[in-house]
Amino acid sequence: MNKPSIAVHKFSSCDGCQLAFLNAGEELLTLAGLVDIRHFLEAGVADEQARVDIAFVEGSISTDEEVERIRRVRENSTLVVTLGACATAGGLQALRNLDDSHTAWKNAVYAQPAFIRTLDRAEPVSAHIKVDFQLWGCPVNGRQVLAAVRQLLFGVLPAVVHDKVCMECKRQQAVCVMVTSGKPCMGPVTRTGCGALCPRFGRDCYACFGPADDVNTDALSQRLEGLGLPPADVARRFLFITSQAPAFHAAGLRHYRPGFVDD
Amino acid sequence: MIKEAGFLARADLQTLLDRLHDLGYRVIGPVVDDAAILYRDIDRVEQLPLGYTDDQAPGSYRLSQVDTPRCFAWADGPHALKPFLFAPRETMWQVARDSDGRLAFSAVDPRPAKALAVVGVRACDLAALALQDRHFLDHVNDPYYEARRAGLFLVAVHCAYPADTCFCASTGDGPRATTGCDLALHELDDGFIVEAASPRGHAVCDGLSLRAIDDDQRRAANDALSEAAHRQFRRLPSTDLHNGLLARLDHPRWEQVASRCLACGSCTSVCPTCFCHAESDAPSLDGNDSEHLREWDSCFSAGHAQLHGFQVRPEIRQRYRQWLTHKLGSWHEQYGRSGCVGCGRCITWCPVGIDITAEANAICADTIEEAP
Amino acid sequence: MNPYLPREAEIVSRHEESATTFSLGLRLTDGQPYRFAPGQFNMLYLYGCGEVPISIVGDDPVAGTLSHTIRAVGRVTQGLQQLAVGDRIGLRGPYGRGWPMAAAEGRNLIVVTGGLGCAPSVSIIHHVLDNRARYGHLSILQGVKHADDLIWREQYDAWAALPDVTVGLAADVASPGWHGHVGLVTALFDQVTLQPEQTLAMLCGPEIMMRAAAEQLHARGVAADDIYLSMERNMQCAVGHCGHCQHGGRFVCRDGPVFAWPEVRALLGVRGF
Numbered sequence A: 001m002n003k004p005s006i007a008v009h010k011f012s013s014c015d016g017c018q019l020a021f022l023n024a025g026e027e028l029l030t031l032a033g034l035v036d037i038r039h040f041l042e043a044g045v046a047d048e049q050a051r052v053d054i055a056f057v058e059g060s061i062s063t064d065e066e067v068e069r070i071r072r073v074r075e076n077s078t079l080v081v082t083l084g085a086c087a088t089a090g091g092l093q094a095l096r097n098l099d100d101s102h103t104a105w106k107n108a109v110y111a112q113p114a115f116i117r118t119l120d121r122a123e124p125v126s127a128h129i130k131v132d133f134q135l136w137g138c139p140v141n142g143r144q145v146l147a148a149v150r151q152l153l154f155g156v157l158p159a160v161v162h163d164k165v166c167m168e169c170k171r172q173q174a175v176c177v178m179v180t181s182g183k184p185c186m187g188p189v190t191r192t193g194c195g196a197l198c199p200r201f202g203r204d205c206y207a208c209f210g211p212a213d214d215v216n217t218d219a220l221s222q223r224l225e226g227l228g229l230p231p232a233d234v235a236r237r238f239l240f241i242t243s244q245a246p247a248f249h250a251a252g253l254r255h256y257r258p259g260f261v262d263d
Numbered sequence B: 001m002i003k004e005a006g007f008l009a010r011a012d013l014q015t016l017l018d019r020l021h022d023l024g025y026r027v028i029g030p031v032v033d034d035a036a037i038l039y040r041d042i043d044r045v046e047q048l049p050l051g052y053t054d055d056q057a058p059g060s061y062r063l064s065q066v067d068t069p070r071c072f073a074w075a076d077g078p079h080a081l082k083p084f085l086f087a088p089r090e091t092m093w094q095v096a097r098d099s100d101g102r103l104a105f106s107a108v109d110p111r112p113a114k115a116l117a118v119v120g121v122r123a124c125d126l127a128a129l130a131l132q133d134r135h136f137l138d139h140v141n142d143p144y145y146e147a148r149r150a151g152l153f154l155v156a157v158h159c160a161y162p163a164d165t166c167f168c169a170s171t172g173d174g175p176r177a178t179t180g181c182d183l184a185l186h187e188l189d190d191g192f193i194v195e196a197a198s199p200r201g202h203a204v205c206d207g208l209s210l211r212a213i214d215d216d217q218r219r220a221a222n223d224a225l226s227e228a229a230h231r232q233f234r235r236l237p238s239t240d241l242h243n244g245l246l247a248r249l250d251h252p253r254w255e256q257v258a259s260r261c262l263a264c265g266s267c268t269s270v271c272p273t274c275f276c277h278a279e280s281d282a283p284s285l286d287g288n289d290s291e292h293l294r295e296w297d298s299c300f301s302a303g304h305a306q307l308h309g310f311q312v313r314p315e316i317r318q319r320y321r322q323w324l325t326h327k328l329g330s331w332h333e334q335y336g337r338s339g340c341v342g343c344g345r346c347i348t349w350c351p352v353g354i355d356i357t358a359e360a361n362a363i364c365a366d367t368i369e370e371a372p
Numbered sequence C: 001m002n003p004y005l006p007r008e009a010e011i012v013s014r015h016e017e018s019a020t021t022f023s024l025g026l027r028l029t030d031g032q033p034y035r036f037a038p039g040q041f042n043m044l045y046l047y048g049c050g051e052v053p054i055s056i057v058g059d060d061p062v063a064g065t066l067s068h069t070i071r072a073v074g075r076v077t078q079g080l081q082q083l084a085v086g087d088r089i090g091l092r093g094p095y096g097r098g099w100p101m102a103a104a105e106g107r108n109l110i111v112v113t114g115g116l117g118c119a120p121s122v123s124i125i126h127h128v129l130d131n132r133a134r135y136g137h138l139s140i141l142q143g144v145k146h147a148d149d150l151i152w153r154e155q156y157d158a159w160a161a162l163p164d165v166t167v168g169l170a171a172d173v174a175s176p177g178w179h180g181h182v183g184l185v186t187a188l189f190d191q192v193t194l195q196p197e198q199t200l201a202m203l204c205g206p207e208i209m210m211r212a213a214a215e216q217l218h219a220r221g222v223a224a225d226d227i228y229l230s231m232e233r234n235m236q237c238a239v240g241h242c243g244h245c246q247h248g249g250r251f252v253c254r255d256g257p258v259f260a261w262p263e264v265r266a267l268l269g270v271r272g273f
C-alpha cells in the first residue's frame, strides 16, 4: 500500500509551529515511517509543487506571492490543515489590519521600504482557500498536532476541541488566577489545547489558542474593566495573537480606537 | 454513630498523621499552595495552614494570616474530595490491534497503590461524597470510582469558620459533620476534641494519647458551631425548587444571568457533586494501540449536548438553566434530594461571581431583582 | 465486570441502503451469547477514534449475528462507513429499556417514524413479523423530509403486501414517482382506522414530530400510557454515569431510550432540555 504523502508549507511566520514536527523526537521517526514527506524545508525536503494527501500550512497570507502560492497548495492537496495562530487567525502580523498605517509603519521601520512587498493586510489561510481542519496555538501543541495526524491517517477528521481553558485548568487542578489574584485571564473565552499552561504557572492566559465555541466576550470585557483594565488594555487582550478570529476581532474593536495610546 | 473519643493535645496532632501513615495510608491534608488552601500529600503537621484564614466572596478568594494557633481556621478551598475519587482525567481501558486487525481490549486496573486518608474534610464535602457514591455505585458500579472509594479514610473537621459564600446550614449539610467520616475533629486553641464515627476510626483512636474532654471544651466547640451556622447569610429558597424552577423556565432572569455568564464550566468543575464527563480516544502515533480516556465535562460546554446537526442547548441561557434546574431541581428525581450541599465553591470560583443562591432566589421569588 | 470495556466484533456482512446509509452484520468474536430487546442499542467503537450509540435492528440467533443500520453523518459514523467485511470493531451492550413488546401483545400497533431516525422502529417491525400471531394489526407510518430520503423503499412495499399490515408514507417534499402523501406524517392518522382502546403507539423521530403525533393520537382516544417514544441524546457512557444524555431527571441511556409519553411529556420538545 502506498504511504500517504504530506507536505509542510511555510508562509509568513516564525517557523515555531513547524518545530512541533522537528521536536517530536522519537515520534518523528515513527512519522517518517508512516508517511511520505514530500515537502518540508526545515527538514531539508523541497518539492513545493508536490501533490500530497495532507498539506500542513504554517503562517498567514501577507504578500502577493503568498496569495498565489496558497492557491497552488490547495490545488495540490487533498486535505489542508492550518498549523498555528498565524495560519488559523492571522497571527501577530495581522495587528496591522487594525488601522491604515501599514505604509507609514513600513516607511518608519525599514531603511529601504521600496524592497518590502507586503499586502496591507495579513490574513488567515481560510480567507483565501477552503481549510479542512485548523490547529490553533502560538505555537501549536506538538501532541495535539501528532494526534491530529494520527486521526487523519485513520481516515477520520480529528475531534474538534470545544472547551474553554477554564475546563482544562480545573482538570489540571490549577488554581484560578483571576479569582485569587485578580489577573486578567483570558481562559474563560479561550479554546483549550495548551493544557492550561499559563494558569498552571500562575500566569493569566493570553488567548493564543483563539476563541472557544460560544464565548461571551462582553461578559469577560466587563469583568476585565472591573479588574481595573483601561479600554486600551481590554482591547489588547482580544486583539493580540489571534486578532482576526471573528469573536475576538469584534470584542476587541468594541474597545479599540485606531492609533490610541494608553489613556 | 459519631462518638466522642477524647481530647488530643495540639502537640500530639503529629501522632494522628503518623498513625495514618503507619497504617499504610497515603495521607492528604490541606496546605497553602498557589495562593489557596489545597489538598496535598502531607506527613508533618508543620505543612498544615497554621494561622491562615480565607476571605471568600463571589469571584474572589484571598488568604491572609491571623493570630491563631489553629490549623483549620478557614473554609473549603477550590479542591473538593471529588478529584480523588472521580478523577479529572483517567484512562479507562486500552486496546491493541494486531497486524490482522484483531482487537484486544484490556481494562486499566484502577486500584491505587495505597488507600487515601484525607484530613480536614468538611461536612459539605461528606454530603457531596454520599451523592457521588449513589451516582457512581448505585445502579452500575463504576470500577474506577469504586477502587479508590473502597479504602478511603476520612478525618473530618467541624467547620467553625464558614466563608461568606458558604450556605451549608441552609441545605442542612453542615457545618457539623454528622455522618460519612471515620474521625471528626473539633479544633480548639489547645487541641482537638476527637470523635470516632466508624470501627476504623475507633481503631485509629486506640493508638492516640487522648485525654478526657471537659465540659468547657465541649461547650466552646458547640458554641462555635452554632455561631458558624448563624454567621451564614446566604440561603437557598425554602420552597419546592424542583417544581418551582420547572414552572419558571421562561423567567426573564435566565436571560439576565446569561448575559453575565461566560459558560466557562468553572462552577460545575469545582462543584463536589457534578458528575459529567466526556470520553475520548488517544491512539499511539504508529496506530498499533489506543487508550480510551474520560475527563470532566460540563453542561456549559459546547460538546455536552451536541447531536449531529442539532445542538440541544445552543444558548448560554439554556446552559445556565440546565445547571440550575439539574442541581436544585431534577437531582431530586434522580437521588431524592438537591444536588447542592451549600459549599459555596461555585460562587467563589465563578470568574464573574455569579451567585447560585441569588439566582435561585430571584427566579423563585417571582420578582426580577437587579443583578449585583 | 467492567461496564465500559467493549467486546471485539467482526463485520460479517455489509449492505448499502443509500449513499450515506449502510447496514453491518456483526459477530462477537468471544462466542458468548448476546440477547437484546427491540429498541435497545449498542455502543460501537471505531478503533482509535471513538464510540457511538447505534440501535440494534435485528439479530440472527442461528448465525450468531446482529445487525445495525448506520447513517454516516460525522467523525465516527463516516469512519465506520469505510470498513469492510472482515474488519473488527468494538461493541458493548445492549443498553437501555426497549419497546414494551410484552405489553403490546394482543393489541394493534401503530408505529410512527419521522426523518431518517427509523432504525429503532425497524426492530419493532421485525419482532412483530417474527411473532405475528401475538400481535394485532400493524400500521407503519413513515414520514420523511424529502421523498428521496426514504430508504428501504422495496422493504415498505413488501411490508404493505403482508396481511394485516398497513403502510403509509409521507414526504414534506415529493419527487417524481412519489405515491405517498405530501405533508406531515401525522396527516396519515386519517388514513388508518384507529381503534383507540386496542391500540398501542410507538413513535420515533424528531421530538417536535413525536410531540405532535402523541398529542393527536391522544386526542383521537389513545390513552397517554399507551403511547411510547424513543429519545435521542448525546451519549458517551450508556450506563447513566457521564450525564450527557440527561433529559430533565431522566438518563435517556438507562431509563430510556424508550419512554412512555407521560414520563417525558413535560419537557418533550422544550428547547434546552
Ligand SMILES: Cc1cc2nc3c(=O)[nH]c(=O)nc-3n(C[C@H](O)[C@H](O)[C@H](O)COP(=O)(O)OP(=O)(O)OC[C@H]3O[C@@H](n4cnc5c(N)ncnc54)[C@H](O)[C@@H]3O)c2cc1C
Binding pocket: B306, B307, B308, B309, C041, C051, C052, C053, C054, C055, C056, C069, C070, C071, C072, C073, C074, C075, C076, C077, C078, C119, C120, C231, C232, C233, C234, C235, C257
Ligand atoms: C439511543 C441512540 C440510538 C441511535 N441509533 C442510531 C442508529 O441506529 N443508526 C444511526 O445511524 N444513528 C443512530 N444514532 C445516532 C448516532 O449515535 C449519531 O449519529 C452518532 O453518534 C454520530 O457520531 P459521529 O461521530 O459520526 O458524528 P459527530 O457529529 O462527528 O459526533 C460528534 C459527537 O457528538 C455525538 N453525537 C452526535 N450525534 C449524536 C446523536 N444523534 N446521538 C448521540 N450522540 C451524538 C457523538 O457521539 C460525538 O461525541 C443513535 C443515537 C442514540 C442516542
Ligand code: SF4
Binding pocket: B267, B270, B271, B272, B273, B327, B339, B340, B341, B342, B343, B344, B345, B346, B347, B356
Ligand atoms: S452548587 Fe455550588 S454551593 Fe452547591 S454544592 Fe455545588 S459548588 Fe457547592
Ligand code: SF4
Binding pocket: B268, B273, B274, B275, B276, B297, B298, B299, B300, B322, B323, B324, B326, B327, C243, C246
Ligand atoms: S448536567 Fe451540569 S449541573 Fe448536572 S451534573 Fe452535569 S455538569 Fe453538573
Ligand code: SF4
Binding pocket: B260, B261, B262, B263, B264, B265, B266, B267, B268, B300, B349, B350, B351, B352, B353, B354
Ligand atoms: S456561572 Fe460562572 S463559573 Fe459557571 S459557567 Fe457561568 S461564568 Fe463560568
Ligand code: FES
Binding pocket: C234, C235, C236, C237, C238, C239, C240, C241, C242, C243, C244, C245, C246, C251, C252, C253, C254
Ligand atoms: S450516556 Fe452517559 S449518562 Fe447516559
